[in-house]
Amino acid sequence: MRLPLRLLAATTLLALLATTPAVAAPEDWQRVGTDTRGGVSGVAHEGAGALVVHDNKRTGQQRLSRLTLGEGPPTATPLSWTGAEPNDLEAIEAVPGAPGDYLALASRGIVYRVKVDGGTATVLDHSPLPGIGEGDDFESFALVSRDGRFAALWADRGAGTDRPATLYAAPLSFASWGQVLFGAVSRRDYRSTYPADAGTRHVSDITVTDSGRILVGSASDAGDDGPFDSAVSDAGRVTLSAAGRVRISLDAAPKVLGTFPGHKIEAVECLPGTGDALLGTDDENVGGSVRTAPYCGV
Numbered sequence: 001m002r003l004p005l006r007l008l009a010a011t012t013l014l015a016l017l018a019t020t021p022a023v024a025a026p027e028d029w030q031r032v033g034t035d036t037r038g039g040v041s042g043v044a045h046e047g048a049g050a051l052v053v054h055d056n057k058r059t060g061q062q063r064l065s066r067l068t069l070g071e072g073p074p075t076a077t078p079l080s081w082t083g084a085e086p087n088d089l090e091a092i093e094a095v096p097g098a099p100g101d102y103l104a105l106a107s108r109g110i111v112y113r114v115k116v117d118g119g120t121a122t123v124l125d126h127s128p129l130p131g132i133g134e135g136d137d138f139e140s141f142a143l144v145s146r147d148g149r150f151a152a153l154w155a156d157r158g159a160g161t162d163r164p165a166t167l168y169a170a171p172l173s174f175a176s177w178g179q180v181l182f183g184a185v186s187r188r189d190y191r192s193t194y195p196a197d198a199g200t201r202h203v204s205d206i207t208v209t210d211s212g213r214i215l216v217g218s219a220s221d222a223g224d225d226g227p228f229d230s231a232v233s234d235a236g237r238v239t240l241s242a243a244g245r246v247r248i249s250l251d252a253a254p255k256v257l258g259t260f261p262g263h264k265i266e267a268v269e270c271l272p273g274t275g276d277a278l279l280g281t282d283d284e285n286v287g288g289s290v291r292t293a294p295y296c297g298v
Contacts, residue, residue: 029263029281032076033288036224037061040280040288041139042091042205043267044102050269050278051116052076052288053089053104063089064104064114064121067290069278074290079116083123086112090266091141091205096150103180105129105141105154111180125178129154131185133166139266140206140217143172144240151246152182153214153238155190158202164189165202169238169246186248192218193254194231204230205268207277209296212237215277216254217268224284230265232257232277232295257295270296 041055088107095101109129136156158165171183205217219230236250267280275297
């Protein structure tokens with residue numbers, strides 16, 4: 001039986017909508033920074049709010065802020081930084097089971113263990129990532145925990161069509177004096193499905209859902225004035241065994257969950273107790289913005 005033209009068109013449209021990632025409306029984003037010093041380069045949940053890192057490089061510039069979430073527009077309040085001052089922070093992650101403890105990652109692969117108390121962040125220790133490759137530039141870091149054991153995921157962001165991202169994973173523990181210790185490192189290449197142009201950073205951040213799915217932010221950057229483009233994708237799965245072994249399985253074709261033209265996503269964080277991801281952008285001269293998206297129930 002042939003369908004009427006109107007019904008056929010409607011059926012085709014519904015099929016397209018079911019397979020096409022949603023494009024966020026501009027009003028979904030809420031501004032939390034107004035210039036290059038206020039971009040959101042990484043985010044970690046903190047109680048009912050979040051902490052965000054900024055990729056500032058000059059001495060005395062802001063490194064960390066507290067983001068207040070809830071009713072009304074979000075607000076970012078600067079925190080003071082005590083200890084070794086990082087250059088170009090790109091990611092931050094809460095240490096499970098250790099309230100106030102965070103790991104922050106700088107682009108060249110230095111991990112800072114930080115204690116946040118009130119309005120002050122104090123560096124407890126800092127050390128390099130293991131197995132840093134030539135030319136690696138890091139924008140992502142995530143932790144997975146199971147039965148008191150930890151694993152870390154991080155990635156070189158990659159560059160355009162010539163250089164895929166390299167996704168790293170390793171068991172993680174802490175020395176008695178606070179230093180971060182890594183076990184054997186595994187590596188996987190990753191190319192984003194979208195965006196996929198010459199300015200693509202294949203991995204601009206990573207988060208892991210409660211079910212072990214790896215969500216990846218990817219972004220395209222044409223310079224401080226843009227244009228920008230980005231997406232969040234379901235890239236695969238990570239497992240951490242009771243013996244502490246880490247395994248990454250990446251999908252042959254990552255599923256794009258949403259695209260965000262006009263923004264450069266550099267922060268993706270699953271919010272505990274919800275199915276939502278908190279997304280943050282570093283839109284350079286335009287500043288930084290945040291929003292949520294229902295991606296962490298995948």
